[in-house]
Amino acid sequence: MKTYLECIPCFVRHALDVGKITGADVKIQEQLMREVLVSLSKIDMSKPPPYTAKHIHSLIRKITNNPDPYKEIKIRHNKLAIKIYPKLKSMVMNSQDPLNTAMRLAMAGNVIDLGVKNNITEQEIENSISQVVSHPIVGDFQLLKKQIKNSKNILYLADNAGEIVFDKIFIEEIGPEKITLAVRGGPIINDATIYDAEFCNLDKIVNVIDNGADAPGTILEECKQEFLNIFWNSDLIIAKGQGNFESLSNVKHNIFFLFKAKCNVIANHANVQVGSYVLTQPLNEDKGD
Amino acid sequence: MKTYLECIPCFVRHALDVGKITGADVKIQEQLMREVLVSLSKIDMSKPPPYTAKHIHSLIRKITNNPDPYKEIKIRHNKLAIKIYPKLKSMVMNSQDPLNTAMRLAMAGNVIDLGVKNNITEQEIENSISQVVSHPIVGDFQLLKKQIKNSKNILYLADNAGEIVFDKIFIEEIGPEKITLAVRGGPIINDATIYDAEFCNLDKIVNVIDNGADAPGTILEECKQEFLNIFWNSDLIIAKGQGNFESLSNVKHNIFFLFKAKCNVIANHANVQVGSYVLTQPLNEDKGD
Numbered sequence: 243m244k245t246y247l248e249c250i251p252c253f254v255r256h257a258l259d260v261g262k263i264t265g266a267d268v269k270i271q272e273q274l275m276r277e278v279l280v281s282l283s284k285i286d287m288s289k290p291p292p293y294t295a296k297h298i299h300s301l302i303r304k305i306t307n308n309p310d311p312y313k314e315i316k317i318r319h320n321k322l323a324i325k326i327y328p329k330l331k332s333m334v335m336n337s338q339d340p341l342n343t344a345m346r347l348a349m350a351g352n353v354i355d356l357g358v359k360n361n362i363t364e365q366e367i368e369n370s371i372s373q374v375v376s377h378p379i380v381g382d383f384q385l386l387k388k389q390i391k392n393s394k395n396i397l398y399l400a401d402n403a404g405e406i407v408f409d410k411i412f413i414e415e416i417g418p419e420k421i422t423l424a425v426r427g428g429p430i431i432n433d434a435t436i437y438d439a440e441f442c443n444l445d446k447i448v449n450v451i452d453n454g455a456d457a458p459g460t461i462l463e464e465c466k467q468e469f470l471n472i473f474w475n476s477d478l479i480i481a482k483g484q485g486n487f488e489s490l491s492n493v494k495h496n497i498f499f500l501f502k503a504k505c506n507v508i509a510n511h512a513n514v515q516v517g518s519y520v521l522t523q524p525l526n527e528d529k530g531d
Numbered sequence: 532m533k534t535y536l537e538c539i540p541c542f543v544r545h546a547l548d549v550g551k552i553t554g555a556d557v558k559i560q561e562q563l564m565r566e567v568l569v570s571l572s573k574i575d576m577s578k579p580p581p582y583t584a585k586h587i588h589s590l591i592r593k594i595t596n597n598p599d600p601y602k603e604i605k606i607r608h609n610k611l612a613i614k615i616y617p618k619l620k621s622m623v624m625n626s627q628d629p630l631n632t633a634m635r636l637a638m639a640g641n642v643i644d645l646g647v648k649n650n651i652t653e654q655e656i657e658n659s660i661s662q663v664v665s666h667p668i669v670g671d672f673q674l675l676k677k678q679i680k681n682s683k684n685i686l687y688l689a690d691n692a693g694e695i696v697f698d699k700i701f702i703e704e705i706g707p708e709k710i711t712l713a714v715r716g717g718p719i720i721n722d723a724t725i726y727d728a729e730f731c732n733l734d735k736i737v738n739v740i741d742n743g744a745d746a747p748g749t750i751l752e753e754c755k756q757e758f759l760n761i762f763w764n765s766d767l768i769i770a771k772g773q774g775n776f777e778s779l780s781n782v783k784h785n786i787f788f789l790f791k792a793k794c795n796v797i798a799n800h801a802n803v804q805v806g807s808y809v810l811t812q813p814l815n816e817d818k819g820d
Contacts, residue, residue: 247557250564251547255540268536272576275539279572283565 243491245287245294246507253282253291257298260431263315264306274305290489292459299430299456310429312403319354319404319432320441322364326371330411333375341390342383343375344415345500349519350374351408352401352483352502354432362404370502380514381521386480386498393477396421398448399460401483401501402431403438409482410444416480418448422472427465428456433485459489484508491525498523532780534576534583535796542571542580546587549720552604553595563594579777581748588719588745599718601692608643608693608721609730611653615660619700622664630679631672632664633704634789638808639663640697641690641772641791643721651693659791669803670810675769675787682766685710687737688749690772690790691720692727698771699733705769707737711761716754717745722774748778773797780814787812 257278261271278298285294303309330347337343353370354362390396398413398421400406406425413421423444426433439450454466460481462470473479479497481490487499491511499522503509509516511525546567550560567587574583592598619636626632642659643651679685687702687710689695695714702710712733715722728739743755749770751759762768768786770779776788780800788811792798798805800814 247547247550247560247564250568251540251544254543258536258540261536271536275536276572276574279539279568283568283572285565287561 243290243488243511245285245289245291247287248505248507249291249294250282250285252505253294253298254278256295257302260299260302260311261306264302264308264311266306266308270306274302277301277305290459290461290491292457292485292489293461295459295485296430296455296457296461296464299458312429312432316403316432316434316438317441319362319402320407320438322367323351323354323404323407324442326367327407327411330371330408333371334411334415341387341415344412345383345386345521346374346377346379346519347371348405348408348412348482349379349500349502349521351405352500354402354404374519377519379521380518381498383521386521389478389496389498390416394420395472395476395478397472397476397479398423399453399479399481399486400425400434400439401486403434403441404432405482406434406438406444407442410442410447412480413444413448422449422451422476424451424453424460424469424472426456426458427452427454430456430458433458457485457489459485461489462493487512487522493524495524532579532777532800534574534578534580536576537794537796538580538583539571539574541794542583542587543567545584546591549588549591549600550595553591553597553600555595555597559595563591566590566594579748579750579780581746581774581778582750584748584774585719585744585746585750585753588747601718601721605692605721605723605727606730608651608691609696609727611656612640612643612693612696613731615656616696616700619660619697622660623700623704630676630704633701634672634675634810635663635666635668635808636660637694637697637701637771638668638789638791638810640694641789643691643693663808666808668810669807670787672810675810678767678785678787679705683709684761684765684767686761686765686768687712688742688768688770688775689714689723689728690775692723692730693721694771695723695727695733696731699731699736701769702733702737711738711740711765713740713742713749713758713761715745715747716741716743719745719747722747746774746778748774750778751782776801776811782813784813 261274334340334343350370425435425439436452439445453469455464481497481499483501487501501520503514503516503518503520512520512522514520550563623629623632639659714724714728725741728734733739742758744753770786770788772790776790790809792803792807792809801809801811803809
């Protein structure tokens with residue numbers, strides 16, 4: 243997916259938010275905003291938004307001298323999700339279709355997206371859980387179910403810290419033995435890294451690798467060879483979150499994207515309503531990308 | 532008031548909105564966004580936001596080759612307000628305190644602010660009217676009433692097209708014979724100009740001048756001498772809208788600002804809650820400006 247003009251104000255607002263999160267002096271925040279504006283004025287609109295987000299975060303890290311502005315927030319979200327885990331597990335065990343419920347909960351976890359929103363409360367996560375369990379999903383769950391059954395090597399692309407605990411529930415239902423879980427190669431926004439996967443004990447149940455890149459998505463040309471080998475040799479890829487959809491929506495492979503469409507740009511691109519829980523595959527038409 | 536970092540994403544979103552309103556080709560809109568980003572990267576944060584908005588709109592006019600992107604919207608808002616006028620007039624005539632009701636209606640008209648929001652519906656105006664009639668006003672109405680009574684020369688600084696019909700109601704209660712109504716010197720966003728004042732027949736009841744400048748506020752150093760003479764010789768100035776507050780909040784003169792605080796930055800600067808209907812005077816402390 244290309245970058246749309248509508249993404250630009252969102253990048254600027256996000257840079258402002260991150261500047262505040264770093265706690266940097268207001269003069270440093272001002273310098274950051276000025277440099278982000280210059281950088282955005284040269285943006286390559288043909289690249290997906292995570293490409294630009296990566297460059298903005300590289301500026302943020304340099305200017306604020308903070309290698310991981312979301313470190314504490316990520317730990318908080320991991321802890322919050324771990325606390326909810328037994329309840330989620332019990333929902334799955336008591337449901338008529340555990341795989342479907344587990345997939346829905348993985349989607350519910352996708353509300354923990356600080357690229358779109360600045361913070362998330364326990365109440366918002368609880369609301370998301372209640373909503374997604376009864377809400378219609380846009381997409382073909384039966385097709386995914388069949389593909390999961392027939393696949394021997396599944397690559398699961400994680401999205402955010404905290405959210406990965408919700409993914410754990412889904413992974414446990416799919417069968418962890420045939421899954422590789424991929425996280426980002428370095429800190430970027432609140433995206434899950436190896437640290438988060440280990441914090442949430444994902445590494446105890448599934449093979450975890452990092453993709454070697456620090457974009458808030460999966461930009462294949464920036465990922466390491468080991469990851470790419472697994473990517474292209476997988477029978478099925480389950481990709482969580484807007485960032486993975488943005489960066490892989492035109493890649494011809496057996497990918498199922500699972501995310502909540504949180505903004506107009508993504509919703510239009512995926513041809514759904516804002517707020518929808520979406521299960522979709524790579525787009526056939528290129529939508530002008 | 533200075534420009535806050537929080538204003539920057541708002542400027543960018545506004546530029547995007549105006550680009551769309553002009554109906555320019557998406558390539559032109561992209562060029563516009565790039566030039567606005569470069570311009571904002573050099574922003575003078577010590578100046579009030581209308582100063583920057585003026586420069587952004589100058590870029591918009593140049594790049595889109597459109598001298599007045601809001602022309603049709605302004606006409607629509609003028610017509611909408613003229614349609615509501617008899618109802619407003621009747622509300623004032625049937626109220627226990629006509630001056631107070633008229634002032635509240637003038638505040639209600641300030642929801643027609645397309646610098647903050649992209650469009651306004653008849654329903655939103657109706658809601659604003661119902662709300663402001665019963666809503667507590669932050670400020671000292673009795674002091675304003677006393678000042679109005681004691682003043683011989685009142686300068687009324689208008690804000691937006693459409694809104695000026697609501698101002699007309701207030702002006703009629705104050706006494707048009709002692710009022711000069713000032714509008715902007717050229718098209719800027721949906722701010723009222725001489726054209727709008729004449730369209731709404733304000734010129735039939737009150738002396739109307741333009742301030743000689745095309746900022747969405749009153750930047751004194753850019754206003755023409757004739758306006759400045761009236762400004763400094765007035766016993767009392769009634770200034771409508773956020774833009775006039777932003778540009779005059781530190782000017783030492785007998786000014787009463789009337790506006791709805793529509794964003795966090797303004798609300799914090801005026802020390803009120805977002806959404807408040809505010810009647811305030813120039814701030815004593817300079818709040819770091």
